[in-house]
Every structure is written in structure tokens, then in C-alpha cells.
Amino acid sequence: MKNFDSYFKSAFTVDNVIFGFDHSDLKILLIKRNEEPYDDYWGLPGYFVRPDEDLDTAARRVLKQLAGLDNVYLEQVRSFGQVGRHPFGRVITVAYFSLVKIANFSPRPDNDVAQEVRWFSVSKLETLDLAFDHAEMVRECFAKLKRQVRTRPIGFELLPKKFTLTELQHLYESILETELDKRNFRKKILSMNLLIDLDEMQEGVAHRPAKLYRFDRFKYEEFLRDGFSFEVKESKRKDKSVLV
Amino acid sequence: MKNFDSYFKSAFTVDNVIFGFDHSDLKILLIKRNEEPYDDYWGLPGYFVRPDEDLDTAARRVLKQLAGLDNVYLEQVRSFGQVGRHPFGRVITVAYFSLVKIANFSPRPDNDVAQEVRWFSVSKLETLDLAFDHAEMVRECFAKLKRQVRTRPIGFELLPKKFTLTELQHLYESILETELDKRNFRKKILSMNLLIDLDEMQEGVAHRPAKLYRFDRFKYEEFLRDGFSFEVKESKRKDKSVLV
DNA sequence: CCAGCTAGTGTAAAAGTTACACTAATATGT
DNA sequence: ACATATTAGTGTAACTTTTACACTAGCTGG
Numbered sequence: 055m056k057n058f059d060s061y062f063k064s065a066f067t068v069d070n071v072i073f074g075f076d077h078s079d080l081k082i083l084l085i086k087r088n089e090e091p092y093d094d095y096w097g098l099p100g101y102f103v104r105p106d107e108d109l110d111t112a113a114r115r116v117l118k119q120l121a122g123l124d125n126v127y128l129e130q131v132r133s134f135g136q137v138g139r140h141p142f143g144r145v146i147t148v149a150y151f152s153l154v155k156i157a158n159f160s161p162r163p164d165n166d167v168a169q170e171v172r173w174f175s176v177s178k179l180e181t182l183d184l185a186f187d188h189a190e191m192v193r194e195c196f197a198k199l200k201r202q203v204r205t206r207p208i209g210f211e212l213l214p215k216k217f218t219l220t221e222l223q224h225l226y227e228s229i230l231e232t233e234l235d236k237r238n239f240r241k242k243i244l245s246m247n248l249l250i251d252l253d254e255m256q257e258g259v260a261h262r263p264a265k266l267y268r269f270d271r272f273k274y275e276e277f278l279r280d281g282f283s284f285e286v287k288e289s290k291r292k293d294k295s296v297l298v
Numbered sequence: 299m300k301n302f303d304s305y306f307k308s309a310f311t312v313d314n315v316i317f318g319f320d321h322s323d324l325k326i327l328l329i330k331r332n333e334e335p336y337d338d339y340w341g342l343p344g345y346f347v348r349p350d351e352d353l354d355t356a357a358r359r360v361l362k363q364l365a366g367l368d369n370v371y372l373e374q375v376r377s378f379g380q381v382g383r384h385p386f387g388r389v390i391t392v393a394y395f396s397l398v399k400i401a402n403f404s405p406r407p408d409n410d411v412a413q414e415v416r417w418f419s420v421s422k423l424e425t426l427d428l429a430f431d432h433a434e435m436v437r438e439c440f441a442k443l444k445r446q447v448r449t450r451p452i453g454f455e456l457l458p459k460k461f462t463l464t465e466l467q468h469l470y471e472s473i474l475e476t477e478l479d480k481r482n483f484r485k486k487i488l489s490m491n492l493l494i495d496l497d498e499m500q501e502g503v504a505h506r507p508a509k510l511y512r513f514d515r516f517k518y519e520e521f522l523r524d525g526f527s528f529e530v531k532e533s534k535r536k537d538k539s540v541l542v
Numbered sequence: 543c544c545a546g547c548t549a550g551t552g553t554a555a556a557a558g559t560t561a562c563a564c565t566a567a568t569a570t571g572t
Numbered sequence: 573a574c575a576t577a578t579t580a581g582t583g584t585a586a587c588t589t590t591t592a593c594a595c596t597a598g599c600t601g602g
Contacts, residue, residue: 058386060349061309061346061347061348062307062308062309062386062387062388063306063307063309063349064306064308064309064310064349065302065305065306065307066308066310066379071359080437089300096594102302102305103305103379104305105304105305105307105308105388106381107381108379108380108381109377109379109380109390109567121368125419130376130377130573131376132374132376132377133353133374133376133377135310135347135352135353135392136352137350137351137352138351142302142306143306144306144349146310146353146390148377148379161355195484218377218580219580219581220579220580235560235561235562236580236581236582237561237562237581237583238559238560238561240581240582241365241582241583242559255568256568256580258569259568259569259578259579260568260570260577260578260579261567261569261577261579261580262566262567262568262569262578262579262580262581263567263568263569263579263580264579264580264581265580265581292395298308400565462549463549463550464548464549478591479547479591479592480550480551481550481551481552481592481593482590482591482592484550484551485551485552486590499599500599502600503547503548503599503600504546504547504548504599504600504601505546505547505548505549505598505599505600506547506548506549506550506597506598506599506600507548507549507598507599508548508549508550509549509550
């Protein structure tokens with residue numbers, strides 16, 4: 055039998071691109087690193103995968119340890135394995151993207167890998183010099199979110215359980231980086247029958263209060279089984295789009 | 299500084315799900331393994347990534363060595379890293395899918411890893427007991443192809459340079475596993491202006507010969523820059539679909 | 543020259559998409 | 573208590589896209 059030992063000298067990590075939505079801004083969670091390499095740089099919450107740990111499990115563990123997050127939407131994006139991307143040796147990393155309700159987030163990096171944890175607006179990230187190839191990972195994950203949000207109702211993972219249609223529209227506008235027509239957006243979203251009108255109103259706002267809705271996950275799964283597709287298109291006009 | 303040595307004990311491989319289209323059948327290329335583990339099993343062409351090799355480079359090398367394929371469409375899908383998926387140790391694999399023109403393929407596995415190389419119809423794969431977690435990888439890659447083919451003109455990678463509209467339709471039907479309406483399919487495809495009418499005819503067929511077309515890659519890239527999207531939808535009717 | 547086969551074509555009805563502007567309801571400040 | 577500011581909520585007509593559907597054209601081979 056051949057000897058494969060020389061191949062068993064690499065390591066792998068998971069990195070999470072964690073999206074959150076705060077009022078009108080799409081954000082991602084970064085940590086300020088507290089160890090080499092890239093000590094003091096901002097980067098994605100990520101760490102080595104343990105020898106006895108599945109990839110998804112590792113991603114969830116890191117999410118918990120470095121960001122105090124639990125039970126969130128998580129999806130693998132792809133792996134990044136450029137030779138030389140890590141100074142300690144050959145390290146390939148598996149990128150995940152994750153969607154969280156920002157209000158549920160309590161910054162609790164209960165270990166010493168991160169000295170600080172903070173939300174950054176996706177739109178303001180260009181200027182930041184991130185650790186490793188994390189900037190590329192963020193770009194790809196954002197692109198994937200943009201694609202996914204058109205055909206899957208994952209946007210709801212970013213909103214509180216109860217939300218208004220305007221909040222939902224703002225969320226789509228942030229992700230798609232475009233403006234949507236209010237009437238068309240509402241028509242389309244409501245026609246999908248995936249929202250439950252809670253018969254409750256917003257409170258404490260200095261204007262006409264909006265109705266509150268929640269996402270009907272059960273109905274969505276029913277639709278999925280019947281081969282339904284949650285779909286969103288762009289408008290033909292350059293300056294406006296519509297969630298169709 | 300911490301010691302990370304214990305993490306540097308794993309290996310990774312690349313595996314290729316290679317799709318080809320032969321007349322009316324979507325196929326994938328498998329090898330009959332000639333070494334442990336899973337000696338004598340059919341499996342995906344894949345191998346260990348070398349320490350100094352990028353992932354994409356490794357995928358292309360393997361494609362070349364195990365299947366004699368060069369210069370083909372290649373795209374990373376995702377990584378599979380279940381603990382225990384490889385008996386030699388911790389090995390995660392990066393799955394790629396690849397689209398090739400089946401006629402260009404000459405089975406030339408110029409090393410001893412594979413004792414045989416063969417095309418299998420995707421539809422008949424269910425019964426085959428593949429090595430490792432390769433069955434799952436095939437399923438996911440096929441699902442991805444199915445999704446991709448609706449929004450990107452990658453189908454052309456599977457056809458010869460010159461093809462007829464009927465061939466193109468059959469290709470779509472194989473991938474989408476559905477029937478398409480001839481008139482609507484043609485209307486839609488031609489309205490995209492991505493095909494060049496070659497003013498040539500099929501020869502040597504025992505029926506009215508069809509016109510030959512080729513894909514206009516240049517125009518496609520122009521469209522991409524202008525934010526165009528190659529889009530395909532399913533029909534509302536259960537038994538038929540249309541490439542829209 | 544007939545049989546068999548695939549290529550190629552148009553239209554009307556239905557569905558979906560788009561653009562667009564005003565009234566309703568609340569909180570706050572005076 | 574009234575005016576102001578602010579966001580919520582709503583309908584329609586023009587246009588575009590999608591869908592269903594059936595016959596003639598042109599070649600080969602016997």
C-alpha cells in the first residue's frame with residue numbers, strides 16, 4: 055500500500071460571514087483578532103476545526119464561542135484554499151454564511167481569540183483591511199445572499215419574529231442594493247400567502263402605526279413540497295426594481 | 299504563542315463530478331478505483347491535493363490525470379468533511395462540477411489509480427454503490443447544475459460547438475428532467491440573441507436537416523456587463539415546462 | 543414516389559409586471 | 573385642541589411575458 059503520510063500535514067478552519075439587519079442597514083459581524091497571525095486586524099469569526107468535529111458543527115461552535123450566537127441560520131458557501139493564505143502552513147478554510155436577528159445578539163466572545171466584536175455596515179466594509187482573504191470571502195457571501203434572497207425566503211431570518219411590511223421592504227432594499235416600489239412589493243409579498251397578519255399594531259411610533267406580520271414557515275414548507283419557488287425579479291427600468 | 303501543531307494533521311482531496319451529454323442522455327464520468335480505500339468501487343475522479351497546489355489547480359490536474367480532460371468548465375460546489383468519511387484519517391474533500399463535451403473525451407487514465415473510466419447515465423446512478431460519500435456529492439452537484447442551467451448559459455459547455463435547436467432542447471430536458479414545448483423553447487432561446495445562425499445544415503440525417511447554431515460567448519459577456527440575466531422558469535402546469 | 547421522420551413556424555388568451563399619487567392614522571409640539 | 577410631521581396603506585390601466593396548441597416543409601431510404 056502506498057504511503058499517504060505526506061498529505062496529512064494540513065489544517066482547516068471555518069469562517070463565518072454573519073449577516074444582521076439593523077433598522078435600515080445590512081451589517082456583518084467582525085472580530086478584532088487577539089492572536090497571530092493578523093493580531094489586531096479585523097476579521098471573520100473563525101477557527102480551526104477539531105480533528106473529531108464535523109464542519110457544520112465547527113461552524114456552530116465558533117459562532118457560539120466567538121460571537122455568543124446560538125441556533126441561527128447557517129449555510130456553507132465554499133472553501134478557500136490558496137497556497138500561502140495562512141502563514142502557519144497549509145490551511146484551507148470553509149466559509150459559511152449565517153443570518154441572525156441582530157437584537158438577539160449579545161457580544162460575548164468568551165475566549166481570548168477576539169479582543170472585540172462589532173457590527174459593520176456591509177456598505178462601509180470596502181475601506182477596512184481584513185485579515186487573511188476574508189475580504190474576498192465577504193464579497194462572495196454577500197453575492198450569494200443577494201442571489202439567495204430572490205428565490206428563498208431567508209430574509210425573515212434577519213428580522214424579528216414580528217415585523218412590518220415596510221421593515222421587510224427595507225431589508226430587501228438593503229440586500230439587493232436597490233429601491234423597490236411600495237405598492238408592488240406589498241402586492242407581491244402578500245400574494246405569496248407566506249405572511250400571517252397578526253392583527254397587531256406597531257406601538258410607540260410617532261406616525262400611523264403599521265400592522266405586524268410574521269413569516270408562516272409551515273406554509274412555506276408546504277409550498278416547497280409542492281414545487282413552489284419564492285421568486286424575485288429586477289425591474290427593466292434601471293433606477294427601480296420590484297420584488298416580484 | 300500557542301502551539302497549533304495538533305491541527306496540522308489532516309489532508310484534503312478534490313473530487314470532480316464531470317457531466318457530459320450524449321445524444322439524449324446526461325451522464326457523469328466515474329472511475330473504477332484501483333487502490334484502497336474502496337478498491338474496485340466506482341467513484342468520482344478525485345485525489346489528494348498537493349501541499350503546494352491550489353484547489354482549482356488540483357481539480358484540473360486530477361481531471362487531466364484521471365480522465366484525460368483538459369481545458370473544461372469547472373466550478374467549485376462545496377466541501378464535504380464528515381468525520382470518519384475517510385478511513386486513513388481526517389480528510390475533507392472539495393467537490394467540483396465540470397461540464398465537458400463528451401466527444402472530446404478520450405479515456406486516458408495515465409496512472410494506476412483507476413482501472414477503468416466510464417460514462418454513466420445520471421438517471422441510472424441510484425443503483426450504484428459509490429465510494430466514500432460520492433453519491434451525496436453527485437446528488438448535490440446535479441441539483442446545482444439544475445439550478446445553474448436556468449440562469450446561466452452553461453449548457454453550451456456540454457454540446458459540440460455546432461448544434462441544432464432540438465439538441466439544445468433535449469439537453470435542457472435532460473438536465474431539468476422535464477419536457478419543454480418546442481415552439482416556446484425556440485422562441486425564447488432565439489429571443490435572447492445569444493445564438494449565431496451558422497447558415498449550415500445538418501448532414502447525413504434521414505430526415506429534414508436542421509440548421510446549425512453556435513453560442514455567442516462574446517455577446518453573452520456583453521450582456522453580463524449590462525446586468526442581463528439568462529433566465530429559465532418552470533411552467534405552471536405540472537406535466538410541461540418551458541424554457542422561458 | 544411513397545413512407546417515415548424531424549424541422550420549423552404563429553397566434554390568441556391568460557397571467558404577470560410595471561408605473562404611478564393620494565388618503566389614513568398616529569405622536570408631538572404649540 | 574389644533575396643526576404639523578411622518579409613515580401606512582391602497583387600485584388601476586398599460587404593457588410585457590407566458591402559455592397552449594397543430595400543421596406544413598424537407599430530407600433519406602426503400
